[in-house]
Amino acid sequence: MAGTFLGYERENGDVGVRNWVGVVSIMDNANPITRAICNAVQGTLPITTLFVRGQYGRDLEITFNTIAGMARNPNIASVVLIGLESQATEEIARRIRPSGKRIESVIVQSMDGGTIGAVADGTRKAARLAIAASHLRRRPFPASALRIGVECGGSDTTSGLSCNPAIGRMSDRLVADGGTIIISETSEFFGAEHLFAERAANPEVRQKFLDRVTGLEREAMSIGMDIRGTNPTPDNILGGLTTIEEKALGAMAKSGTSKLVGVLDYGDAPLGRGLHFLAAPAPAVENMTAMAAAGCQMIFFGTGVGNPIGNMVAPTAKVSGNINTLRKMPENIDYDVTDILEKGASVAPIGDKLYEFALAVASGTRTTSEVLDQRETAISRFGATI
């Protein structure tokens, strides 16, 4: 029987797993105002950023698309944009409008009262939107409405043997139910790309995927760098991962076994359902930011030695099969799959239960990174600031 969950229906038919008012900084200079409003109003979520002012070209375009993508995420009921000036604010607003969400703006330079006035105006607008959002009720939806990002971080050799294969089973179940999985972290396909490319639905998708991987490797090598020590990271190496190839083979397990139907770049969202690859830098915060901008309502995050960080917009659940990590930081792990290594349990039934847990999180069960507020946003940079 296909999975179902209790979600919030949005104007455009998307379904949220949370129901926040997003308070969105248009530039880094608006972050203090954004945070002050969120501190004052329950039910809001700060979507902050760094830079933006002085960015240009493709780099700026990706940043605008990413900020707007987070605001369009189905978990966001409505938004308050906090901008210094109106032009950049409008660049973001016009990218959010197609979602049909209510958009309010606070333009610091266009009003009296400076930051005090901006916080007061934003607080008033956010409070009204928060009450309006609370009128919405969860109701049942098929799992096909879900888009889940699959991530790994603080990886060690247990990741490729336990949590990532369990997440892979969950991914297969969601894709079988008509939903969408997004796997990313381009450099973490170095040494495994030949296996993943075989799963492409057609030659065009295959080539697009391979171009992203070889393009990144060529870029890294063009500056004469040895990536060892950067990826795998020092904690990966302490955890027993020796090479990027070994890490990649374990990381790829998160994608399960379904066909790769689409390839996305940073700031893009999928047009269809099924398994997608998102080309984005591997570090968790900037990677998950791209997943949230791609419309993922949740992220399932495999960890070995432990990396507690989650995404702001997409509730992030930590899955670990490392018994030492479960003992050391149990409050930072949402789902324990240690039976795989400790008891020799098979992956499939554990992955099936993990899928049930994913549907519970989609229905409102909170994750450790939400409850402990281990959440951060960072948009990758693809050019210099001028």
Place this chain on the structure above:
Amino acid sequence: MSRAIVLNIADNVATLIDSGRAAEPCRLQGEATQTLTITSDIPFGHKVCVRDLAAGAEVLKYGQVIGRASRAIRAGEHVHTHNVEAARGRGDQSGGPK
């Protein structure tokens, strides 16, 4: 006695799921079942060599190449960055990627 998992019959390394002590036996499970003697302490999650490897030999895990032996490695030895080199992303070594 420690335990180590062999993921593919072609693999020449196994992953420890306990800490291994020098001179103590390690039981392989998964796609191989032999017991071998560990020649140095090996931390939880690290790899042990299960078949003698010549310098330059491909190191196999998941049935796939994860790097090359940078020197000869004997069965029972700890396999890690001190005796295995990655082949990918090595801008320090070549004029460009493949």
